[in-house]
Amino acid sequence: MASPILFERDGDVAIITLNETAKLNALSLDLQRELRARLADIRADRTVRALLLTGAGKAFSVGADLSTEGPMSPGTPGLGQRTADLMHELSNRIVTDLRELPVPVVVALNGAAAGAGVGIALAADVVVAARSAYFYLPFVPKLGLLPDLGATWFLTRLLGRARATALTLLGERLAAQTAAEWGLIWSCVDDEQLRAQALSLAQRLARLPAARALDARRAFDAAAGHTLDQQLDYETTRQRELLDAPEFAEGVRAFLERREPVFGSR
Template identity: 50%
Template sequence: MTTLVRHVLRDGVATLTLDRPQALNALGQKLMEDFLAALQACTADERTRAIVLTGAGRAFSAGGDIGWFGALLAGGPAHAQAEIGRFMEDAGNQITQAIAECPVPVVAAVNGPCVGGAIGIALAADVVLAARSAYFLVPQVSQLGIVPDLGATWALSRLLGRSRALGVALLGERMDAAQAEQWGLIWRCVADADLAEQAQALALRLGSTSAAAVRDTRCLIDAAPGNTLQQQLADERTAQRRHVAGDFFNQACARFLARTGHA
């Protein structure tokens, strides 16, 4: 059966490409199921040291597949409620959580429009790059009368603060990649022609670091807004104790001492 997510592993970097370009990579049921399966395959493969997420064609993703939602509504409101709730629990929410908790670093390479639920997916990555022509749009409230989902409200509030997050979510205005970088929504805006190369280089760089340290740093950063300083210092201490006993830290120290003549 044809998959709607391409999975290519090169030099330890797994690139997952949403591959439904004729529909702007809209997040229909099969694409999401294929996406989750691809993520799970990556994390189960010991050769994978980092992951890049991107889209085929001219969009990262146009967000939810309205045609599929319409077909569900044809079965009545109760049917639509049940199916969409199941879809979110079994696929959509699991994808966002799998990215946010991935055992290896994840880079999102936003190559074009990133709309609706796709924003939650992209912003769950550790580092987000966007092509200069890309834009971000949250249309759920203003156009559809539903709420942002797949983690978008979690990410927007933490990255932008309450005022900007509400403005982005309620007004449904496009935010171009340059503004997204300026506001701190993404790490960097790059030339369209350079996106794939820079995403690969960044993933290789992240993949050469300690995956355990990446995971713990991610957890510390995410927990910080809800922690007191005392709690955060304690969590840092706990994590640091784990890592100083690890091979990566010991080998790094040995290399440094050898270079400086203190070995």
């Protein structure tokens, strides 16, 4: 039986591939648990400096496993409470795991990101999508549910409320090219170029100072809830700390010596 998650290394870059292709990488419990385990390994391994997350087959992930054998089979007694417990204990933690990783995260969106797969894809720092890929939120018009795994949070901040609401209520597919034009993702590339382009970005991000991707995430998240004065104070506090870090000293030396900085491992 094939593993639901494939893991490999390309130098400093860890590569995770969702690998339940028969179900279009639906979020089975086995896949979710294995994904969390691999993210924990990356967090602990100081030789990893960037993560590339993608899917095998035709889809990135179509979200919850709605098959008759899946954990969300309609009519199951206590389905709502049991699913909410699973979200608290497992599914939601995938998103927070990604957001708390001390390394940059690149998603190579190889195909559909639907349902809960949208939240996982948008938890990345940089999303590069194949031209054939798309986002799809069937929750309201097809299932009578609301978007989850952070999709409402990410979409509102990345697209604005008007587009986020329309996508949610209409349930229309958002093509990768349009997603790039709207600013939801970094770029859209031809399908055959996806892997190379995404890996190149991950390798570039792997050269960043240690944990600065996490710093950047936290700064932008803070900005969403701060007044300008509060964010100015936040930035000042962080700069006070970072100016005394060895990465800044190396950056200045590299600037004066007209070379690229070489930052130490995390």
